[in-house]
Amino acid sequence: MRKMNPQLDRHGHLHHFLTTEYLPKDILLHILNVAESFLPVNKREVKKVPLLRGKTVFNLFFEASTRTRTTFEIAAKRLSADVINVNISTSAQVKGESLLDTVSNLSAMHADMFVVRHAESGAPFLIAKHAAPHIHVINAGDGSHAHPTQALLDMYTIRHFKKKFEGLQVAIVGDVKNSRVARSQIHALNILGVNEIRVIAPKTLLPIAVEKLGVSVYHDMEQGLKDADVVIMLRLQKERMKGIYLPSSQEFYNTYGLTPSKLSAAKSDVIVMHPGPINRGVEIDSFVADGNSSVILPQVTFGIAVRMAVMSILTGQSK
């Protein structure tokens, strides 16, 4: 498997970071360990290391996301890279240039790294396949497929607070069907060996044959959260809040919104996570989001360190 993985070079080293699926456990743990070494950098007076000095990182956002773009921009700048933000929807694509011609063009400028966000699943893989060999591609979210740096920062957060993955009960709640975050988390949690991954959602928000991903399925919060060590709430996109998927956001909140009362079924030292931005009163109650169990803001902090780790590992600066 390792040999054929499109993310690895022929020595088995990480060359692109496109998905957590099929990645060897040692590579995931290595990213977490390198991230841990970067955490202090972000607290120093001079929050900068020269590992990517003189490298050019392109943020290629075919789908707008200031929040995600910002985290990659900070990570790259703290590694001393030059960062070029390219919002492609408003430019070349409008002029009719094809995705692959855009990529060839940017490759020819001697880019070192593409951070790609795209509304279509698979686009970063296509770009990785087509880019010049020296270029590293990071998937910053593609369609409903994968968002591996988000999953890795979630793994970092779990390890930080739980010290291990073995034996943990992890519940993922909400719109699993449309969530690239959930897919990448499930793969990573399986690779890292937690005890059980539960998904809790109405049938309309679960993908077909979700059990094949290696999860237990629950439709009831009290049962699904029972004795959970980790609860991961997913963001409910506004466009799903009414119509064929759900009667209303209020209805969703009543059944699946995380309240202190529902959370009481979990272990007393449960941690609550959310990829953000949170919809208060839709998928999560403010008492939980701002409460003692919440580790939503530490996730953000760890996210910078994890992205710095991925960037420095891909470019061979952190062995």
Place this chain on the structure above:
Amino acid sequence: MRKMNPQLDRHGHLHHFLTTEYLPKDILLHILNVAESFLPVNKREVKKVPLLRGKTVFNLFFEASTRTRTTFEIAAKRLSADVINVNISTSAQVKGESLLDTVSNLSAMHADMFVVRHAESGAPFLIAKHAAPHIHVINAGDGSHAHPTQALLDMYTIRHFKKKFEGLQVAIVGDVKNSRVARSQIHALNILGVNEIRVIAPKTLLPIAVEKLGVSVYHDMEQGLKDADVVIMLRLQKERMKGIYLPSSQEFYNTYGLTPSKLSAAKSDVIVMHPGPINRGVEIDSFVADGNSSVILPQVTFGIAVRMAVMSILTGQSK
């Protein structure tokens, strides 16, 4: 007063820069003095000092303003900071995230400074109150409330050309009612001790009880400009130029537009200022804007140095 000022830390040092109101005179003068020390940096071959190296400055513009954003971006880059431009109107806010969640999120990325422009008065205060303790907030203009760096660069300009504040007659002309610039100027001029602050405007463009700000009110240019040392013209927003406030922009120009003839009532060495961008033929005649009395372009130059000074003082790099 000093103890309770939300801009000062418990040692009385400037921690945020939100308004000129209630600031001690020594702090205003200190900013001007530090700015003076930065002026030569902007003329050097290498226009850069390492005072904010490794610090992350966020330009949080909830209201678009390329001009103002640019001045802060230049100031931060000349101090060697990493700058992240975030235009929030087109991103997180659209997704429905609350202002305070956005701020918490950016705080968790270990930001060092937020430069905030917001259409609602008070937003930068809310952000300052909610941000992590290590973060410094600069108000880059909030609603019709305050624009303190603009006021300080105006004070710098006055001191540069007049060498003192004592004894000066300063006239502020135009749309005082809607001007955050005018409010911040009036507070600063009172603190720095000019002899008289006059506002000259039609009643419809003056705030209620404007005298309580410590100004004399004039509705006639010849009387208001008589023997003035400094004339500050305010920008007339396009949306005010007709309707309930004013009959027309031509009418405004006839009565309050600064022409050479009207300016002749002032002292012969009067200086004319304007925060820009100027509306030629509305609030100011080109003969005045481009004439010998105009110090509009020096204001821009001093603005970079003043913003560098504020940034370096807030972060403790200029004592």
Place this chain on the structure above:
Amino acid sequence: MRKMNPQLDRHGHLHHFLTTEYLPKDILLHILNVAESFLPVNKREVKKVPLLRGKTVFNLFFEASTRTRTTFEIAAKRLSADVINVNISTSAQVKGESLLDTVSNLSAMHADMFVVRHAESGAPFLIAKHAAPHIHVINAGDGSHAHPTQALLDMYTIRHFKKKFEGLQVAIVGDVKNSRVARSQIHALNILGVNEIRVIAPKTLLPIAVEKLGVSVYHDMEQGLKDADVVIMLRLQKERMKGIYLPSSQEFYNTYGLTPSKLSAAKSDVIVMHPGPINRGVEIDSFVADGNSSVILPQVTFGIAVRMAVMSILTGQSK
């Protein structure tokens, strides 16, 4: 001529780079030679030289172009400059500030260089005339007038592959009428002394009296491409593809689109160039665009080096 050229200072050195027209041959060759010295920088681990450290480069894009803006941003950052991107259409111009007031304002911030893209022919000249004396202006494309850095990277590409200009037959195909690229290429090719410049286009896509530019006119591809050493395809703007200029894009492709069959009239070692982004199946067939004769991607690579060369020559860092 050299004395009166608005691009040259009184010592005959390049001060602005606005057009290839009337430039002395030695200056064009000097740019190519300096670019050659920068080419290795773009392949190094640390793709950065400190020649423009502490200088502030403004990308003033009055007309949006992510692709062109990106190449200048990369070039400036690899020279260690601070880069400020200003998209003016969405800001100051909307507020009604005049072009020249915008320029005065940015000059007063001690800018060192303006890279200007503008929809109106001549705008960069106006800016160059009005900017402070220490500021250098680069024309990044104005109306249908000039795009000199594109022309110079094309000259670089020709010299790279053909080793000389003398004796070459160069064919330029397509919408010459609306192409600033073609105009700048024709001037440069004439100055550098190629043997013959041919333009190949329907009459509706040729400017009036095009022969006066020093070109031979062809309306037939087979005749025009006969024994050509270099073929430069121009981009056909979408808005020209139907209506008064052309029956349809398919019709254009049939007659003027570069296919392997049409290209066979040229010399066997012909090189095919295109300023990008290419319209596959409109002006060029994919077999040609991706074939052995195509040097479209090397053009992009050389473009970074040429822009670095122009920037460093203008600022006196490369003598």
